[in-house]
Amino acid sequence: MANENILVVDDEAAIRLAMRVALKREGMRVTEAPDGKEAIELLGDQKFSLVILDVMMENVGGYEVLRHMRSNDDMTPVLMLSGKSDEADQMMGLDFGADSYLTKPFHTALLIQNVKALIRRTQVYAHVDTTKLKCGHFSVDTVKMECLKDGEPLDFTGRETSLFRFLMEHPGEVFTKEQLYRQIWDDSGAVVDENTVTVYVKRIRSKIEKDPKNPVYLKTVRGVGYRFDQTEM
Template sequence: MACETVLIVDDDPVIQRLLGKVLTSNQLKSEAVSSGEEALFALRRRTYDLILLDITMGGMDGFQFLEKIRRSRNLTPVIIVSGKNEDYDTLYGLELGADDYITKPFNPVVLGAKVKAMIRRNEILQSQSGTLIEAGPFSFDRTTLRAKKEGQEILLSSKETLLFSFFLEHIGQVFSKEQLYRQIWGDWGVDENTVMVHINHLRGKIEENPKDPRHILTVRGLGYKFVV
């Protein structure tokens, strides 16, 4: 089996080396670049299993890079690893399509576990048998990772894609935030803020009126369910 490769995007050589050691200790390969421009060039040369992305860099910063690749439908999982620890930065990164946000200084063991879990979940999604899921006005093609509503494509981030396909496979079932976090992020415990941001962002893309959702429903005191 080929060894998964992670792209490190950070302009600090010390952080590049530290992240490289974390990945090596988890039997993962890595490549490092120092700017958003270099990262775009790297993505044109090959595909990666995951991207570890800093925000504050010269030239194109991490947010600009993330927005650019998501607009081009690149769904490579992205974990932001940044010294910017304000709630606004976390929410903005997730809104742009990041799959997780970790602040520096970080716990190498936790980061390694998150990286492996995220890569594993993405591989499972792409290897599941059966290519097309259909429910009501929605469809999802596991081969192309394309989501549609009434035949019109919906542009989703990688975590939104996982969440959308999971809901389509479990119509009408209620899931707590903890269960969704475990299923989608592959991690025990729960980051409620991350779950809510992705739920709200997905609602914004599939609901006629996100403030009065008809498909992703909140079940008070329990969690969420998807109906068609």
């Protein structure tokens, strides 16, 4: 994995420097933006393999950049950075279409593992040849990377699609949060962020369940993890 073009957006020069050094050490190209306004301009001129996007910036913040990207059908993977660890804050970013979330301060090794995992998964799905996966009321168009319920599209982000597709491929099987994180976020031994899995499960339930607090499809197996049931019981 080398020569990927990464856009780093952060208003702190020291943080941009640390990320630039770490990413270039991995053979990646780095383009920097000190604020959201410049980031939007760069996104209009260039194609990037990944965007690392700080949440809190003056003038144009990270959420505004993310909304701009997704509203313009720019599905470039986005790794959000924030000093906040609150779950509601993370859900906001994921709801806007972020693919992953990293809380400051972080070790650059963890950053690199997240970056590689996001790029690797994007490359894998870009070469998928199969057409459609069906399971009960649900289906996944693996060419368009679109999830549907009873033929109607579900408003999933890229990472939600990846997680839901994995669960659909293994109906009735129980997976721990660690197993899901390793499978969907990183398979190279990164530190497991179980809260991220919890947030994504909540987002998926809000889109597939009639009553997300009493799920019939994506169920919690107490003390173990999660299980996908393809039909209502």
